[in-house]
Amino acid sequence: MQDMAVALFVVVFGSILSLIEIPDLLKKKMHRELVAFVVLTVLGMSLALLKAFGWSIPNPSDLLAWVYSPVEGIIKGLLE
Amino acid sequence: MNKTKITSRQLISLTAGVTAGGSVLVSGALIASVAKQDAWIGSLLTILFGIPVIWIFLFLGKRFPRMNLVEVSRELLGKWFGTIVAGSFLFLFLQISYHIPWYMSDFMTSRIIPETPYYVIKALYITAMSIAILYGLEAFARASEIFIMVASVLFVFVMVMVVPNAKIGNLQPVLENGLIPVLKSSAFLSCFLTFPPVVMLMIYPAHLDDPKEGGKFFFKGYFLGGGITCISILMSVLALGWAITANSRFPVFRLANLINVGIVFSRIEIIVFVIWVLTQFIFSTVFFYGFVTGLSQLLKLKDHKRLVLPLALLLLTMSEVVFPDVAYQENWIVFAWVPYIFTHGFILPVFLLVVYWVKKRVLKMDIGDNQGQK
Numbered sequence: 001m002q003d004m005a006v007a008l009f010v011v012v013f014g015s016i017l018s019l020i021e022i023p024d025l026l027k028k029k030m031h032r033e034l035v036a037f038v039v040l041t042v043l044g045m046s047l048a049l050l051k052a053f054g055w056s057i058p059n060p061s062d063l064l065a066w067v068y069s070p071v072e073g074i075i076k077g078l079l080e
Numbered sequence: 081m082n083k084t085k086i087t088s089r090q091l092i093s094l095t096a097g098v099t100a101g102g103s104v105l106v107s108g109a110l111i112a113s114v115a116k117q118d119a120w121i122g123s124l125l126t127i128l129f130g131i132p133v134i135w136i137f138l139f140l141g142k143r144f145p146r147m148n149l150v151e152v153s154r155e156l157l158g159k160w161f162g163t164i165v166a167g168s169f170l171f172l173f174l175q176i177s178y179h180i181p182w183y184m185s186d187f188m189t190s191r192i193i194p195e196t197p198y199y200v201i202k203a204l205y206i207t208a209m210s211i212a213i214l215y216g217l218e219a220f221a222r223a224s225e226i227f228i229m230v231a232s233v234l235f236v237f238v239m240v241m242v243v244p245n246a247k248i249g250n251l252q253p254v255l256e257n258g259l260i261p262v263l264k265s266s267a268f269l270s271c272f273l274t275f276p277p278v279v280m281l282m283i284y285p286a287h288l289d290d291p292k293e294g295g296k297f298f299f300k301g302y303f304l305g306g307g308i309t310c311i312s313i314l315m316s317v318l319a320l321g322w323a324i325t326a327n328s329r330f331p332v333f334r335l336a337n338l339i340n341v342g343i344v345f346s347r348i349e350i351i352v353f354v355i356w357v358l359t360q361f362i363f364s365t366v367f368f369y370g371f372v373t374g375l376s377q378l379l380k381l382k383d384h385k386r387l388v389l390p391l392a393l394l395l396l397t398m399s400e401v402v403f404p405d406v407a408y409q410e411n412w413i414v415f416a417w418v419p420y421i422f423t424h425g426f427i428l429p430v431f432l433l434v435v436y437w438v439k440k441r442v443l444k445m446d447i448g449d450n451q452g453q454k
Contacts (some may be wrong), residue, residue: 002198002199005199006397014390021386025386030382030383030386032381033386036381037387037390040391041393044390044397047401048393057397057398057401059401061408064175065416067416068415075418075419078114078264078268079113079114079264079414
């Protein structure tokens with residue numbers, strides 16, 4: 001339920017933001033900014049929607065835990 | 081982009097916020113579980129061991145007075161490899177920018193306002209971070225001066241109020257198990273205290289109005305933040321004993337629960353929360369600032385503020401995804417965060433330093449120094 005509300009909020013906020021920012025960026029011919037802005041907004045919206053519909057989003061913490069799993073033994077030694 | 085300038089005093093408060101913010105409330109339990117009653121010696125040693133690490137940051141900053149971390153790594157390591165290293169730093173900064181909202185909502189919903197939806201807390205916190213960056217580094221640095229002042233006064237107040245509960249017996253026997261557990265605990269505390277200030281390299285030389293004198297103030301901020309952490313750990317062990325400190329999630333908060341002087345001064349543990357929010361806010365906003373400016377530099381954008389609001393949407397969702405539950409977080413902070421920040425706060429800066437020396441002394445390349453004359 002909360003996820004749904006957040007997805008709605010993110011999509012509405014992202015749309016309003018795009019409506020304000022994109023014409024301005026086009027007018028000032030800031031094309032790099034435009035591409036970065038659109039990519040990030042679409043990414044933010046799609047992650048919120050994915051979460052709302054119950055898909056599992058890849059968790060960066062899992063990635064880092066996997067990267068550093070070889071040194072687990074050293075840390076266990078430090079903890080004792 | 082280099083027009084924004086901050087004063088040396090603001091450098092002190094930003095560094096102190098970054099140093100104390102990562103450690104003051106969270107790391108005490110971990111340190112006490114490793115070093116037991118000697119945790120306070122461990123935290124003193126950590127500050128001492130941190131001095132060479134901070135010196136490495138300062139050395140890199142001094143050699144490249146017009147550049148931040150992203151530009152330094154690209155200058156030293158070449159376009160491709162430098163971009164990879166800079167991207168890896170940026171990933172760290174992004175990680176922290178959504179970890180802290182998670183901590184905030186976790187703390188608020190478990191201790192203060194349990195019925196409020198956590199998304200509301202996160203959304204408010206991320207909004208505050210975004211506003212701080214949209215107002216610019218100068219406004220935020222001025223705010224951090226006030227924050228640190230308020231936080232220091234409140235901190236001294238809380239610690240003085242705790243003194244009647246302190247029992248010197250809780251520290252004895254000193255060094256019961258020898259020096260080894262103490263050294264181990266200070267290795268852990270370094271990961272919360274000494275290495276995170278690497279993010280200050282996004283601000284330290286390039287945005288300072290007097291880059292030559294910056295080092296002194298960087299150290300002052302480090303000692304202030306380190307001192308806050310050290311005293312909070314010492315008082316936790318003194319008043320609670322190491323066993324309770326090691327078993328509570330937020331030892332300093334528990335410590336303030338003890339304060340009960342008459343009717344007026346009871347239930348003032350919320351003051352500890354205020355201290356935590358103030359330092360934590362500096363911490364997370366500096367990291368978010370580092371990410372936004374670094375990303376816009378990698379992508380060669382002119383205006384980094386355009387990216388803040390889309391990224392805020394991203395942070396809101398990711399702060400929910402990043403730690404599924406408390407057990408996951410407590411495990412992650414030991415087994416992934418410790419080596420992760422060690423890589424980025426120590427190994428990579430040392431690597432950059434070695435590359436600088438090799439290029440300068442062995443290959444006799446003209447690098448770094450002359451950039452300052454521009």
